[in-house]
Amino acid sequence: xxxxxxRVKVPSKAEAGEVIxxxxxxxxxMESGQRKDKSGNPIPRKIINKFVASFNGQEVISAxxxxxxxxxxxxxxxxxxxxxxxxxxxxxxDDGSVYEAKKKIKIG
Amino acid sequence: MNITRREALLIGxxxxxxxxxxxxxxAKGLTEEAIAxxxxxxxxxxxxxxxxxxxxxxxGNTVPVEVSAEGxxxxxxxxxxxxxxxVATFHFGxxxxxxxxxxxxxxxxTQNVVAIAKMAxxxxxxxxxxxxxxxxxxxx
Numbered sequence: 001x002x003x004x005x006x007r008v009k010v011p012s013k014a015e016a017g018e019v020i021x022x023x024x025x026x027x028x029x030m031e032s033g034q035r036k037d038k039s040g041n042p043i044p045r046k047i048i049n050k051f052v053a054s055f056n057g058q059e060v061i062s063a064x065x066x067x068x069x070x071x072x073x074x075x076x077x078x079x080x081x082x083x084x085x086x087x088x089x090x091x092x093x094d095d096g097s098v099y100e101a102k103k104k105i106k107i108g
Numbered sequence: 109m110n111i112t113r114r115e116a117l118l119i120g121x122x123x124x125x126x127x128x129x130x131x132x133x134x135a136k137g138l139t140e141e142a143i144a145x146x147x148x149x150x151x152x153x154x155x156x157x158x159x160x161x162x163x164x165x166x167x168g169n170t171v172p173v174e175v176s177a178e179g180x181x182x183x184x185x186x187x188x189x190x191x192x193x194x195v196a197t198f199h200f201g202x203x204x205x206x207x208x209x210x211x212x213x214x215x216x217x218t219q220n221v222v223a224i225a226k227m228a229x230x231x232x233x234x235x236x237x238x239x240x241x242x243x244x245x246x247x248x
Contacts, residue, residue, distance in 0.1 A: 019205035032214070034191055059201025061209065066194035068187055070170040070212040070245075077198075078205030 004028050008089055010103040014081040022053065022060075025074045026091050026099060032067035048073055050092040056085040081105055139188040139222070146184045146197070146224060147232045156233035157183075158208075159223040163238075168215040168245030176208030177225035177233060183207065184226075189219025214245035 009023040026048065033045025047067050053060040060079045079087070089101040143152070160174040175183050175198075185195040198209045207225070215221070218240045225233045 021205075054201070055203050058203050059199075060203045060205075061201060062199045063209070063211075064197040064199075066192060066196060068190050068192070068195040068214045070214050074210075074212050076210040078208060080203045080205045082203070 004093075004099055006089065006091060006099050006101040008087075008101045008103055010087055010105060012104075013106045013108055016107050017080065017082060019078050019080050020105075021076065021078055022087070023074070023076045024051075024053070024089055024101075025072060027072050028091070028093075030067065030069060030071040030073060034067065046094050048091045049094055050090075051075060052090045052092075053077070053079070054088050055079060055081070056083070060087075081107070083107065136188065139186055139193040142184070142186055142193050143222075143224060146226070150230075150232055152224060152232040152234045154234060156227075157223050157225045157235035159221065159235040159237050161221050161237045161239050164240045164242065165215060166242045168217070168241040168243055170212045170245070171215050171239060171241075172210065173213050173221060174208070174210040175223045175225075175235075176206065177223075177227070178207060179227050179229075180207040180225035180233075181228050182226040183209070184224045185213070186222040186224070187213065187215055187219055188222060190214070190216050195221075215239055215241045216244045217241050 004027060006026040011020050014020050028048055031043055031046040035043045037043055045067060047065060049065050052062040061077050084107045087103045091099045157177040165171040175185060177183055181200055183198045186193045187195050195213050196211060200207050220236050220238050223235045
């Protein structure tokens, strides 16, 4: 299976209090559990079921996901940047693993 | 017993309706259940939610969806024609720049995408868009 790799696009700088747009993508098959393999056996479900974005420990957005989210789940949203700090993005897999990405942002 | 051609057609049509009904009723029932568990049975107003979807999606595997609702604390996205209607629930935290999000979803066939926003004052609002799907996104 392809390696699960998160990718995040955050501007490197912002004004204090500015609202910025963040784009995230994680390569993941989002196996829905509806499909069958060649011999007709159902392929077990394996999806990212939760996504959380936070900044300096405060939540920006979280999402509970169902199998109807496309493979390589993509999210775009807006965040307020009150101060310099670090964004933390976490994706939780059905198998319990958590994939993380971090991005620092400066004020100026 | 003699069955005329007319009677045979009627029976056939009735049978087809009987076969088609349960699956439609089931999917609609699941959607309503999902809505009820989100709203707790509270009334839902139309308007106040912006839901952007393509009118026609060539590939149901990845349909771009954009939803925003000013003042919403959470938005529930549903696709009423999928085997399970749930798509995603977004919760907006204290640092959310706006109550909006875009993502890409799977649609198994032509159907309605429904967005229900939970407002900060506890009220609910809803938007529905029909998306025509050329190639479904649930095959295998």
